[in-house]
Amino acid sequence: MRPYTLAVDLDNTLADYTGALRRFARAGYGADLPCPDPAAYDFDLADGWPWSGTGLTFWDVHSAAVARGLYEDMDPMPGARDALMALDRMGVRVLAATSRTDDGDASREWLDRHAMPVAALLHGDKTAVDADLWVDDDPRLLARLAAAGRTALHPAHAYCAGAPGIVFRDWAEAPGIVARLRGL
Structure with a gap:
């Protein structure tokens, strides 16, 4: 029997993408x-950033930030490592799952540097991951998972507040939620 498996997203779920992008934007722009x-998952809709009212797009700024080490510069979300360690002690197999296509080895290096206890790093379509539970912040993915009868947790970010799934406000809540879902 395979272990209970949790697929965890990186950007704005396990790692503070917004904080790192904010530091880059303020330093460069x-x-x-x-x-x-952001109030919407689509960063292009966010006001008060370098692309707001300029000829730039979010992807212009994102690409420049990635080229200058954005993925390496992200801080872990508060409590994320401790929560993953608790889940690992509960026998949960944790997979990092990202749809990034521009990271080279940055994701693996970030996970290692922050001692995140993950069994594997997967790139691509997260719905193809063989998991029992997902943790993600993309409202579209959360809707697809729900439509397929899959269970997901998501952080209480404004842009995914109305998305299907179980909301957590702090990573410290995650092990208890998983334990309840597993009937432990």
Whole structure:
């Protein structure tokens, strides 16, 4: 019998993508930029960032940031490592799952540097991952998982507040949620 498996997204789920992008944007485009937390998953819709009202797009800024080490510069989300360690002690197999296509070895190096206890790193279609539970922040993916009868947790970010799944406000909640789902 295979172990209970959890697939965990990286950007804005396990790692603070917004915080790293905010630091890059302020350093490169103006220290006075507000760079607020996005209200929509599509960063192009966010005001107060370098692409707001300029000829730039989110992807222009994202690509420049990745070229300058964005993925390496991300901090772990508060409590994420401790929660993954607790899940690992519970016998949960944790997989990191990302749809990034521009990271080279950056994801693996980030996971190793922050001692994230993950069994494997997977790139591509997250719905193809053989998991019992997903943790993600993409409202479209959460809707696809729900439509397929799969269970997901998601952080309480404004842009995924109305998405299907179980909301957690702090990573410290995740092991208890998983234990309840497993009937432990």
